[in-house]
Amino acid sequence: MTPRSIIERVEELRILLNNAAHAYYVLDEPLINDSVYDRLYKELIDLEGKHPELKTSDSPTQRIGGEPVERFQRVRHRVPLFSLDNVFSFEEFASWHKRLNKTLQGKINREKLSSEASMVAELKIDGNALALTYQDGILLRAATRGDGEEGEDITTNVRTISSIPLRLLIKDPPPWVEVRGEAFMPDAVFSRINLEREGRGEVLFANPRNACAGTLRQLDPQVVASRGLDFFAYTVHLSPDLNSRDDSFLNLTCQWEALSWLKRVGFKVNPHAAFIQNLDQVRAFSNKWASDRDQLPYATDGLVIKVNDFSLQSSAGFTQKAPRWAIALKFAAEEVPSKLIRITFQVGRTGAVTPIAIFEPVLLAGTSVSRATLHNADRIADLDLCSGDTVVVRKSGEIIPAVVRVLKELRPSFAKRLIIPNQCPECFSELERELGKSVTRCMNTACPAILRGVLRHWVSKSSLDVEGFGTKLIHQLVASSLVHSIADLYRLDLHALTSLDRMGPKSASNLISSLDASKKQPWHRQLYGLGIDHVGAVNAKSLAKKFQNSDQLSSAVSNNFDAVQSISGIGPEIASSLKEWFSKDSNQKILFDLKEVGFSLGKVDVLEKASAHQEDLPKPLEGRTFVLTGIMNSLNRNQAEILIEEAGGKVSSSVSSKTDYLVAGNKTGNKRIKAERLGIRIIDEIGLMDLLNPDSPISH
Secondary structure (H helix, E strand, O other): OOOHHHHHHHHHHHHHHHHHHHHHHOOOOOOOOHHHHHHHHHHHHHHHHHOHHHOOOOOHHHOOOOOOOOOOOEEEOOOOOOOOOEEOOHHHHHHHHHHHHHHHHOOOOHHHHHHHOOEEEEEEEOOEEEEEEEEOOEEEEEEEOOOOOEEEEOHHHHOOOOOOOOEOOOOOOOOEEEEEEEEEOOHHHHHHHHHHHHHOOOOOOOOHHHHHHHHHOOOOHHHHHHOOOEEEEEEEEEOOOOOOOOHHHOOOOEHHHHHHHHHHOOOOOOOOOEEEOOHHHHHHHHHHHHHHHHHOOOOEEEEEEEEOEHHHHHHHOEOOOOEOOEEEEEOOOOEEEEEEEEEEEEEOOOOEEEEEEEEEEEEEOOEEEEEEEOOOHHHHHHHOOEOOOEEEEEEOOOOOEEEEEEOHHHOOOOOOEOOOOOEOOOOOOEEEEOOOOOOEEEOOOOOHHHHHHHHHHHHOOOOOOOOOOOHHHHHHHHHOOOOOOOHHHHHOOHHHHHOOOOOOHHHHHHHHHHHHHHOOOOHHHHHHHOOOOOOOHHHHHHHHHHOOEHHHHHHHHHHOHHHHHOOOOOOHHHHHHHHHHHHOHHHHHHHHHHHHOOOOOEOOHHHHHHHHHHHHOOOOOOOOEEEEEOEOOOOOHHHHHHHHHHOOOEEEOOOOOOOOEEEEOEOOOHHHHHHHHHOOEEEOHHHHHHHHOOOOHHHO
């Protein structure tokens, strides 16, 4: 007798997975992430394998895929578009490979198997499978996978994808050829679209695959064209009647040759495919891309390993839902479920209250993760987060964990909806949320958490760059009531500092010296250090160039608002934030106190003379935009920015088509990849110094 608990678990998994498949394939509204679905699906396969009497015709394990949506015309695939079985570790892959060899040994000569059983490994692109039919070399039809037998005709939309040829690059094509591949949305495009959607107040796409699926099913092809989808071809099915003078058709005997042929006739093929001859090479290839995939400009969640020889593929055959000669080897999941323990609330320097989810530790991308930001009250509401929930946690390419959804099917009966509290968790003042804003704030300027945030920002490298001030020291200064404002830092003496834990006379003396040195920082750094909402380091420089000191800036935002908005990079939001900041008496007192402890809060004579002298110097970088990435050998980032700006150049934080140069140090990341894709000139630190020299050949 099968235990009742097993019967109930199989039924629970069957319902959950069927609902998830319907939501994903029919409604375009995914309920759970692929990695979570894969693990639950594997659990159901294992249970049905141990208890075959529980297997039913409506089980998702008996289905190739979901049903096609109704709004596009249904079309039948000439050759079934099968999905692949998955394995989740190299050991599982090795077991699959052993079973494959056993199957083949029973059907073909062992000598042939040992000499020809090579494989091809390709990256598994996280997109949407397409079947492209070409008649006499011209694109006739493009269809989605659908249920594997029938898909949706989305030809009009697919014609907008530039990497899909409308005509094959061959003179004498066969009567028909069907090309299979993956449509996908590059990461940079995905980020741009979500930023645009956020600006319009629209729901964000969960990941590039969802965004791609939604785009392919758009009714307006112009929307599809604007979203910049891409496509990699990965296999081909040829007409049995090859009345073609092109002998290359007849010579396609394996997957490796097929990839080469696809490139030749005009398709984009993923450049990272590998010819594999043994299991050790599979392991090495998998390990490489498991660690390097974040450097790619698109999402990949594993490898596809195929038997290379077409005749061996034919001998291996198919199961009911997948080929026996190919398998998807998934990388370690970047999304995993975990149990929510509680929510804590952090108060930042602007008073913004940020909820933080604390959950049971999970292993993500090789590290243990147990907390993630929930951003604001709206995010908690969107997730419909309750106590005791099971949440799905993602770790993005930036290594920032996030809660992406709740598995409501697993919600306990005692669950209670979670909200942001009415009182500040630090000072217990009433919290406020402005009408139309998503941020909840503590408005008490004396709140210890706000003060700690203000102090951390002031002493940071990009602001006043005061050495020796760590988080623990700032906590001590605030908790002991030695510091109530920025200016109080400059009133500290040896006696006060040495009264703190682990603070000796020498360390205290060094801190005082660092504080004194910070008074000489230029006006734009002082302005940025004030922490005015929306005023970043770049905008602070623009404002400091226009207004000689804090008095001029304060007068301008009060009496000449339009002049402030006319400055390049300063829009209405920043100008309004400046006006609001300078209008508060508490902030005017901050400025008064800083002047009292020795700050200029403006350009000093030496700097003004240096600035005037700079106007007379050549500007070899005039009109050129630079982006910095990586770690340089002799310059830090601030020094490089100063050199570029003094030479007339502009420093931007992100790579775009308007970027002229990427200055790359060691340990570069996605900025370099994007620059290479856009064809932007990449130089190193020596190249930058050459550009700064007006007589250098590289500068012309």
